[in-house]
Amino acid sequence: MKHFTHSALAVALISALSACGGSGSDDTPVVVPETGFTFSATEMVTNLTDDVIVAGYSNLALRGAAMLQATQTLVATPTQANLLAAQEAWKAARQPWEQGESHIFGPVDSLGIDPHLDSWPLNTTDLTTVLANNTGFDADTIKGWNDDVQGFHTMEYLLFGDGVADNTKTISELTTNERDYLMGLAEVFRDYTKTLDDAWLISHDGQSGKAYGELLKNSGADGNTFYSSEVGVVEELVNGMIGIVDEVGNGKIADPFGESIDKADTSKVESQYSWNSLTDFSDNIIGVRNVYLGELEGNADKQGIIDFVNAANPALATRVKTEIDDAITKINAIAGANNMPFRQAISDSDGRVRIQSAVDALTKLQASLESDVLPLLKEWNI
Secondary structure (H helix, E strand, C coil): CHHHHHHHHHHHHHHHHHHCCCCCCCCCCCCCCCCCECCCCHHHHHHHHHHHHHHHHHHHHHHHHHHHHHHHHHHHCCCHHHHHHHHHHHHHHHHHHHHHHHHCCCHHHHCCHHHHHHCCCCCHHHHHHHHHHCCCCCHHHHHCCCHHHCCHHHHHHHHHCCCCCCCCCCHHHCCHHHHHHHHHHHHHHHHHHHHHHHHHHCCCCCCCCCCHHHHHHCCCCCCCCCCCCHHHHHHHHHHHHHHHHHHHHHHHHHHHHCCCHHHCCHHHCCCCCCCCHHHHHHHHHHHHHHHHHCCCCCCCCCCCHHHHHHHHCHHHHHHHHHHHHHHHHHHHHCCCCCCCCHHHHCCCHHHHHHHHHHHHHHHHHHHHHHHHHCCHHHHECC
């Protein structure tokens, strides 16, 4: 409404000036005031590509290899200590993957890596059939099976059990066939994480195409059919942040949370076997913070999306940073004083209050990214 009033006033002034004798013969050029803002994004895009995205995928590949090593050790020497070590290796691999969901575009999508690694929900019926009718479990055979009987959550189920009453499992509960399948799954997992890392560092299609990291850093270059300018790159990065904030708030949390405590649905809780759900959600938004700030946690300060926003609106840049931190804090607070897992919190009155607070924080952050940050692309004088 305020904007309309100013426009109406401007129209009135123009009309009045015209009525005061404007003959149309004045050739004085009209000076159009400059609007928008300027920002050189090359350093930011290079940094986000190398130090956040590729560094995260390289870390994932290393932890995928460690996961395979842990399962090989478990098969060779099936002890409780080695089972616990394999569980920790799974959690360690989960961290860079979940943080990487803030930029889930490029090869992770085009090569189908996401469903290979992280299909949810798990198909426990087919998993039971697979275990009953097969032995040996070589990697090539597993790759030919459906995604919902491989990847993170199949390994999680075998390592931690059903997660209903607890997330512990004894070595006596892990059969020889389950151990062998786990090792085969870990080999497939290792292969896919390496393929993803190679796609960003060596070739996006595993053949003659350039590394996806080079395509992202060299928008507009000859032969780059993926990105014609840095506008498209920054838009991809901001939309990646929006996408995972939306998924966490309106999918991962809201779906099992339900409209009321009676409609809470534990079957929809991701990572419910390991009780790692809250860590997953927190890591998702930490991934958003990594892209926004331009560095992985603990690394030196470099350019991120915050610098792009700051060039246009310093107050907005600070506000979004605060909202990201608040969302992470509210997610972590869901556990409460007694460290309640998300699977239990959705059916607990106090837990649901804490969950709603986290959802509200995520909604606020998503609105800022969609309504305040993304529109800056139209004001950017590149």
